[in-house]
Amino acid sequence: MSEDVHGTEVTLGRIETEVALLMRLGEATRRGTGTMEHRLLDRAAYVILRHLDAAGPQNVSALAARLSLDGSTVTRQVSALQRDGLISRTPDPADGRGTVISATAAGLQRMAAVRAARTRLYGDILAAWPEADRETLADMLHRLNEALDARTRRR
Amino acid sequence: MSEDVHGTEVTLGRIETEVALLMRLGEATRRGTGTMEHRLLDRAAYVILRHLDAAGPQNVSALAARLSLDGSTVTRQVSALQRDGLISRTPDPADGRGTVISATAAGLQRMAAVRAARTRLYGDILAAWPEADRETLADMLHRLNEALDARTRRR
DNA sequence: CCCAGATAGCTGTATCGTACAGGTAATTTT
DNA sequence: AAAATTACCTGTACGATACAGCTATCTGGG
Numbered sequence: 001m002s003e004d005v006h007g008t009e010v011t012l013g014r015i016e017t018e019v020a021l022l023m024r025l026g027e028a029t030r031r032g033t034g035t036m037e038h039r040l041l042d043r044a045a046y047v048i049l050r051h052l053d054a055a056g057p058q059n060v061s062a063l064a065a066r067l068s069l070d071g072s073t074v075t076r077q078v079s080a081l082q083r084d085g086l087i088s089r090t091p092d093p094a095d096g097r098g099t100v101i102s103a104t105a106a107g108l109q110r111m112a113a114v115r116a117a118r119t120r121l122y123g124d125i126l127a128a129w130p131e132a133d134r135e136t137l138a139d140m141l142h143r144l145n146e147a148l149d150a151r152t153r154r155r
Numbered sequence: 156m157s158e159d160v161h162g163t164e165v166t167l168g169r170i171e172t173e174v175a176l177l178m179r180l181g182e183a184t185r186r187g188t189g190t191m192e193h194r195l196l197d198r199a200a201y202v203i204l205r206h207l208d209a210a211g212p213q214n215v216s217a218l219a220a221r222l223s224l225d226g227s228t229v230t231r232q233v234s235a236l237q238r239d240g241l242i243s244r245t246p247d248p249a250d251g252r253g254t255v256i257s258a259t260a261a262g263l264q265r266m267a268a269v270r271a272a273r274t275r276l277y278g279d280i281l282a283a284w285p286e287a288d289r290e291t292l293a294d295m296l297h298r299l300n301e302a303l304d305a306r307t308r309r310r
Numbered sequence: 311c312c313c314a315g316a317t318a319g320c321t322g323t324a325t326c327g328t329a330c331a332g333g334t335a336a337t338t339t340t
Numbered sequence: 341a342a343a344a345t346t347a348c349c350t351g352t353a354c355g356a357t358a359c360a361g362c363t364a365t366c367t368g369g370g
Contacts, residue, residue, distance in 0.1 A: 009274065011289045012281070016273045017205075018296035023181050024202055025303045026174060028223035031357085044327065047179055050172075061347060068183035073328055075349060097336045097347040118171045119164065125302045126167070134166045137295045141173035143284075144292060148180045151280045152187065186328085199356065216318060228357050230320060252318040252365045 029121075044069075044077045049086065049103055049111035057102035059092055068152060086110055184276075199224075199232045204241065204258055204266035212257035214247055223307060241265055 030043065051066060052058070064074040078101055081087040086107030092098030103111070126134055185198065206221060207213070219229040233256055236242040241262030247253030258266070281289055 008286060011286065011293055012274045012277045013270070014293040015277050015281070015289065015296065016270065018293060018300055019177070019181060020202065020205070021300045022174070022296060022303070023178060024222065025300055025307060026178050028307055029303060047175065050175070067179065068187070070329055071348065115171065119167045122167045122170050125306045126170070131163060131166065134170065136291065137299060138166055138169040138173060140292045140295045141170065141177060145173055145176045145180055147280045147284070148177070148184060152180060152183055225358050226319065
């Protein structure tokens with residue numbers, strides 16, 4: 001029994017280590033990839049466009065809540081995206097305070113290009129992996145994210 | 156055959172999505188956990204101390220190369236850590252240009268506390284997971300990091 | 311052995327992503 | 341209809357990072 005507890009702690013420690021490492025490597029990769037796909041769209045812009053693509057037009061508050069970001073952060077990101085013609089703001093017909101953010105065709109296209117580039121990058125990184133392992137990785141990441149998200153929202 | 160290619164792309168797309176999501180959630184979690192464990196040690200400080208713990212005292216350039224960071228960034232991080240008594244600088248006896256960075260006892264202890272808190276957090280987040288799944292997750296993350304790191308260094 | 315070039319580290323400056331505090335306008339509650 | 345809440349925006353600040361440029365030191369070819 002004490003062995004089980006010990007094994008559990010070791011595994012959790014490994015997970016903590018690997019997630020921390022992934023965050024660092026992911027940042028470095030994103031930064032290093034720059035001047036190509038990344039210059040097209042910075043990180044926040046990308047996640048906002050992805051979310052708009054996945055969940056449809058919505059107002060700033062909804063985006064902020066969904067992305068666990070401050071409203072002011074989203075406001076600024078959205079302003080930059082609008083300046084670049086990647087999203088459009090329209091007044092919310094149902095609520096005079098709100099503005100609905102929609103991805104433009106250009107925005108979706110730009111996002112898709114970045115996404116494709118990143119997908120290619122993963123194809124490169126995981127070139128030696130058998131498909132079954134890639135699927136296991138995708139599954140595990142998905143479950144981890146679900147668990148993390150549930151926890152974030154519970155608080 | 157065309158089906159295999161299609162399946163592969165789908166999986167890579169999923170991995171791309173989940174890694175992007177994990178980066179975002181990880182950031183949000185780190186931020187949200189704040190005022191407790193995190194206030195003790197900001198992100199960069201943590202990875203530097205972890206690396207010093209794992210790999211021993213070394214100079215700024217070695218740290219920067221290993222962490223894929225600019226030397227100036229590490230210099231500043233190290234200065235902050237020194238101000239807080241968490242690392243110490245000593246002249247490199249073998250190279251008059253260099254300074255060797257060592258974690259202090261206080262630094263290691265602080266790092267261990269943060270690490271324990273994070274490990275606890277993962278225990279909380281993954282409370283419902285069987286040990287076997289946790290191990291699979293840890294393995295997959297480890298392999299992903301190896302692949303990412305290899306790619307980063309190859310470039 | 312000496313100087314030219316490389317390297318280690320630091321400092322100045324700039325950028326990005328983010329938060330918090332405070333403001334205004336619109337909406338909802340009582 | 342007054343009070344409280346909400347949605348968004350703006351001012352300001354901070355943390356993490358990069359790049360350019362500086363000084364001190366090291367090293368290898370003449």
